[in-house]
Structure formats: C-alpha cells, structure tokens
Amino acid sequence: MGDLIGMVSVLMVFGIPMLAIWTRHQQKIAEMQVTTTAEQTAEKAAQYSSKVQQLEDRVRVLERIVTDKGYDVATQIEALRDQRRVDEGSGVQLDQLQNRERV
Template sequence: MGELIGLAAVVLIFGIPLLAIWTSHQQKIAKMQVESTAETTAEKAAQYATQIQRLEDRVQVLERIVTDRGYDVATQIEALRDSRSVEDRDSGVPLTTGSRERA
C-alpha cells in the first residue's frame, strides 16, 4: 500500500506540471487557429465587398442605359466600352456589335 501512495505522489508531482504545459500549448494552438481564421475571413470579406461594388456599378450603368430615353443603346454601349479601363476590359464580358451573317 505504501508503494502505491509513493507512486501516486510521484505521478502527481510530475503529472500536474506536464498537464499545465500541455494545456498552455493547446491554448496557444487554439489562439493561432482563431487568428488565422479571422485573417482569412477578413480577406474574403474584402474581396466580396470589392466584387459587390463592381457589380453594383455595372448594374447602375445598365439601369441608366435602360431608363434614359432618346438615346441610341448601341451608341451608349460603344461610349461605355471606350471609357472602360484596361482592368475592367479583362474582367467583364466582351460586348460585340458586329453584324451577323444570315444564311
């Protein structure tokens, strides 16, 4: 019986500090994971906000084209195409006004 008490004392003496070290390590890992997730989420939110703004701008242009009367739609599209920046040209759907061949 005395041997078990001695063994229990040794386990407690070494086990408690090891448990504290392990717990501290697990907390640091959890904190790093939370920070990593927050950073990734912030980046995605910024990307989504940029994309939403670009889409809203395009919708405003389309609404203006549809609601303004007295202007030729093809002329407005050409004017918009001329005023678009190089970046927008690469990201949007190209507009073509070429004539189609008829069979």
C-alpha cells in the first residue's frame, strides 16, 4: 500500500505539470490553425471579389454595346458582308476600295 501511495504522489508531482504543458501546447496549435484558416479565407475572398469585379465590368461593357447600338451592330456586319460580296464580284480589291474611301 505504501508503494502505491508513493507512485501516485510521484505521478501527481510530475504528471500534472506535464499535462498543463501539453494542454498549452495543444491550445497554441489550435490557435495557429484558426489563424491560418482565417488568413486563407480572407485571401480567397479577396480573389473572388476581384474576379466578381472583373465580371461586372465586362457585363457593363456588354450592356452598353447592346443598349447603345445593340442590334444595329448585327445589321452593320451584314451590310459589310453584302458590300464585300458586291466588291468581290466586280473584281475590285478591298484595299483599293479602302484607298478610294480615304481620298
């Protein structure tokens, strides 16, 4: 019985401080993981925000194109194609036509 009491007292004297040290160490590790996760989350949020801003800018440009001249652009493209067919049929090269327009 005396040996058991001696072993328990030795464990209490050395075990409790070791448990306290181990607990503090585990707490620091957990805090570092939380900090790292928060930093990664903030970095991803900034990347997503930048990407969203780029997409919003592109949508604004497209909206402006559609609302300013919108469907008229397709008509203008078709008119240019028709003009090109006429010009090709007459045997006049396109660069010659462009030079005539400049003069």
